[in-house]
Amino acid sequence: MGRTGLQLSLLSYGSWVTFSKQVDDSASDRLMGIAYDNGINFFDNAESYEGGRSEEMMGRVLSKKNWDRTSYCLSSKVFFGLHGKNNKPNQHGLSRKHITEACNQALKRLQTDYLDLYFCHRPDKESPMEEIVWTMNILLQQGKILYWGTSEWSAAEIMEANAVAKELGLIGPAMEQPQYNLFERTKVERDYSPIFRDPGLGLTTWSPLASGLLTGKYNHSIPEGSRLALENYAWLKDRMMQEEKLDKVRQLISVANELGTSVGILSIAWCIHNPNVTTTILGATKAAQLTENLKALEIYPQLTPEIMVAIDDIMGNKP
Ligand SMILES: NC(=O)c1ccc[n+]([C@@H]2O[C@H](COP(=O)([O-])OP(=O)(O)OC[C@H]3O[C@@H](n4cnc5c(N)ncnc54)[C@H](OP(=O)(O)O)[C@@H]3O)[C@@H](O)[C@H]2O)c1
DSSP, rough: OOTOOOOOSSEEEEOOOTBTTTBOOOHHHHHHHHHHTTOOEEEEEEEEGGHHHHHHHHHHHHHHHOOGGGGEEEEEESSOOGGGGGGGGGGEEESSHHHHHHHHHHHHHHHHHHEEEEEEEEEESSHHHHHHHHHHHHHHHTSSSEEEEESOOOOOHHHHHHHHHHHHHHOOOEEEEEEOOOTHHIIIIIHHHHHHHHTOOOOEEEETGGGGGTTTTTTTSSOSSSGOGGGHHHHHHHHHHHHHHHHHHHHHHHHHHHTSSSSHHHHHHHHHSSSOOOOOEOOOOOHHHHHHHHHHHHHHGGGGHHEEEEEHHHOOOOO
């Protein structure tokens, strides 16, 4: 991962929206089993996912699986708190108080002694960078986390964190977790160039299928039970269900056909084709989805320069 010695599988598995909302313990057990048995060694989570219940579910699954703890990596993220709009002042953000309390609580929910990766889920303008860097380093020293990073920070904020760490003789962020898919590429492909050069961060990218849009499942309607049909996710539906986006997904199908694959697999393969991407975090509510998505590992080496150009021509958003 970036300049670290950590090895993450090219595809990983995360629990946003799904765990404790769409899937129960037995389904999440099956999904994590499929992931692990196919070589996935990184499971992503966050304090805010379903108000902590997503971490609790993952913790229950992991304790039942009893896999060797050294054989996989586990993450959590801090910033949003557990209570959404009902958070009290110190129950969110990146103060030393909230980072420390959130980490201790995540360890309990996930039933683990340490997190391999711990992310600042968003930047926090209210907390001084020195306080954030110091707090993460204290958690590192305590052995509660092994690598710390950021999620959806700007390149300037990441560079500042790195500079502060250097000045204080501390460890800076090792990874960033940005959205990266065929619709969202500017940050990863343009803005982040400085963070890859030096300090050399790795990327654990999210939403490779733009919440499922890039599978083509929404091309004609919103299937019952799918993410965009969920009551509390109308904001996501509004963001995704745009005719211009759907039209591009329809056009991508011809490129996928040429490769003898699906548009979803093509879209995931496109993400991991970028050498700056350490791992792309998959989401899945069904075993068949996860099994299909893993086929991206066979397709990504087949993305020739000609195919990449054909994709760029359709998307029209290459930075
Ligand atoms: N750091 C951050 O701010 C942040 C933000 C978002 C996500 N993440 C992380 O990234 C992970 C992945 O994000 P994501 O869940 O948005 O990924 P995604 O791949 O864009 O969307 C996954 C969803 O698409 C649908 N899907 C997946 N494969 C499919 C297939 N083969 N056929 C049909 N439908 C399929 C499923 O939803 P339905 O079955 O419900 O339709 C699935 O839950 C999250 O779990 C989380 O760990 C991080």
